[in-house]
Amino acid sequence: MKISSDIKYVGVNDHSTDLFEGQYSVPNGISYNSYLITDEKNAVLDTVDAAYGAEWMENVKFELGEKKPDYLIVHHMEPDHSANIKLFTDTYPNAKVVSSAKAFAMMVNFFGTEFADKRVIVGEGDKLALGTHTLNFITAPMVHWPEVIMSYESTEKILFSADGFGKFGALDAPEPWIDEARRYYIGIVGKYGVQVQAVLKKAAALDIKLICPLHGPCLEKDLSYYIKLYDTWSSYAPEKCGTLIAYTSIYGNTKKAAVLLHELLTQKGIECEIFDLARCDMSEVTAKAFCYDKLVLASPTYNGDVFPFMREFLAHLTERNYQNRKVGFIENGSWAPIAAKVMRGTLEKCKNLSFTNTTVTVRSALNDMSREAIVLLSDELSNT
Ligand code: FEO
Numbered sequence: 149m150k151i152s153s154d155i156k157y158v159g160v161n162d163h164s165t166d167l168f169e170g171q172y173s174v175p176n177g178i179s180y181n182s183y184l185i186t187d188e189k190n191a192v193l194d195t196v197d198a199a200y201g202a203e204w205m206e207n208v209k210f211e212l213g214e215k216k217p218d219y220l221i222v223h224h225m226e227p228d229h230s231a232n233i234k235l236f237t238d239t240y241p242n243a244k245v246v247s248s249a250k251a252f253a254m255m256v257n258f259f260g261t262e263f264a265d266k267r268v269i270v271g272e273g274d275k276l277a278l279g280t281h282t283l284n285f286i287t288a289p290m291v292h293w294p295e296v297i298m299s300y301e302s303t304e305k306i307l308f309s310a311d312g313f314g315k316f317g318a319l320d321a322p323e324p325w326i327d328e329a330r331r332y333y334i335g336i337v338g339k340y341g342v343q344v345q346a347v348l349k350k351a352a353a354l355d356i357k358l359i360c361p362l363h364g365p366c367l368e369k370d371l372s373y374y375i376k377l378y379d380t381w382s383s384y385a386p387e388k389c390g391t392l393i394a395y396t397s398i399y400g401n402t403k404k405a406a407v408l409l410h411e412l413l414t415q416k417g418i419e420c421e422i423f424d425l426a427r428c429d430m431s432e433v434t435a436k437a438f439c440y441d442k443l444v445l446a447s448p449t450y451n452g453d454v455f456p457f458m459r460e461f462l463a464h465l466t467e468r469n470y471q472n473r474k475v476g477f478i479e480n481g482s483w484a485p486i487a488a489k490v491m492r493g494t495l496e497k498c499k500n501l502s503f504t505n506t507t508v509t510v511r512s513a514l515n516d517m518s519r520e521a522i523v524l525l526s527d528e529l530s531n532t
Pocket of ligand 1: 229
């Protein structure tokens with residue numbers, strides 16, 4: 149695939165992994181992107197997952213033709229991009245490996261060598277001249293590991309953005325960008341909003357025509373749309389006004405309460421989505437919670453706590469710094485309801501959350517009193 153006359157895509161599509169990074173379902177697969185810049189000096193940018201080394205190397209050789217690479221640029225050491233560094237250096241022993249000092253320290257752990265005879269350490273502001281192309285390095289710690297660098301090719305004005313601006317989904321399975329990019333961002337980088345903001349500030353000083361990430365498509369048109377979304381996500385601002393209802397239910401009574409709230413909000417014209425935490429993709433519902441400005445959690449009381457799926461969901465939210473939103477609660481308990489107290493107690497450690505005045509308590513099954521409380525909750529959610 150051609151990015152420009154001198155820059156080619158040499159990455160691969162993975163349709164075989166069931167769980168990316170051991171936890172994320174990828175129904176449309178995922179791409180591991182790698183690029184080749186040919187010039188007076190030739191540079192390969194990143195490798196791919198271990199399972200695709202042979203395919204990647206074929207792509208590199210095909211695009212190189214008679215040429216040989218002078219450099220391998222390693223933007224990120226997570227194995228989905230770095231697993232084939234040794235394959236590369238064994239194949240091209242005269243090529244240099246260019247990366248951050250922290251990345252070379254990680255190479256010792258992964259490969260038993262920091263490639264001392266071919267190591268080129270780069271940091272913030274360093275440049276690598278290839279001929280008519282020059283790579284300008286930008287450090288991007290914790291986006292999404294500490295060693296990450298990005299590079300800006302200043303002739304064609306391309307930002308090679310490492311994991312930033314990536315998405316789930318292979319390149320041969322086209323789909324809308326936003327939902328799978330949000331699920332990818334919130335799931336994988338969501339904890340590191342401060343660090344993403346720092347990189348966005350550096351990127352704002354660049355004239356960028358194309359963003360080439362390590363996953364998903366290169367972004368060319370309307371770059372401000374993508375950059376604005378990254379600014380929203382990394383500043384923990386809601387993307388939309390609306391309510392996400394996340395429930396878990398044992399015998400269906402808590403579900404009935406959640407569904408009633410969903411119906412009432414929908415009737416009021418409020419954008420609202422509802423997820424059963426026992427049956428949905430946890431990364432999808434987590435990303436949706438960050439999308440909306442309001443959240444309602446509904447759980448039975450279970451062993452003096454919340455139901456396990458709710459506990460897991462709360463952990464996904466808090467470990468990603470959930471904040472700046474309004475939250476309401478529906479609890480169920482046949483003899484000692486305590487789920488609302490547990491859910492609120494967990495979220496009270498988060499920054500800048502407000503809570504609805506109404507908390508719904510269901511005593512085993514819906515009755516007039518709990519239905520009335522759900523109406524009050526829907527009024528509150530639709531009036532703020
Ligand atoms: Fe795609 Fe953080 O690796």
